[in-house]
Amino acid sequence: MCVCVCVCVRGQDKYILTSMAILCGVCVWHATVPLFLVYGVDTARTIDLWALIVSGSTYFLFHICFFLYIYFVVSDDVLVNT
Numbered sequence: 823m824c825v826c827v828c829v830c831v832r833g834q835d836k837y838i839l840t841s842m843a844i845l846c847g848v849c850v851w852h853a854t855v856p857l858f859l860v861y862g863v864d865t866a867r868t869i870d871l872w873a874l875i876v877s878g879s880t881y882f883l884f885h886i887c888f889f890l891y892i893y894f895v896v897s898d899d900v901l902v903n904t
Contacts, residue, residue: 844881
């Protein structure tokens, strides 16, 4: 129970702000995708695939790093303060 409270207080802002930044990046990407249709449909699909790989990897890596942060930093603070 203490770990959950500390996660909500200390990590929630960082998580929400980073999630919003990722969401804004996806929105910007979807707004710029039609610009690549000038170079052809195949080129636009290739660029879109690479954008999917980069954004998906960034999203996954962020969650791994955030989990490790919560596990090591916040859980250590809870053990020290109890």
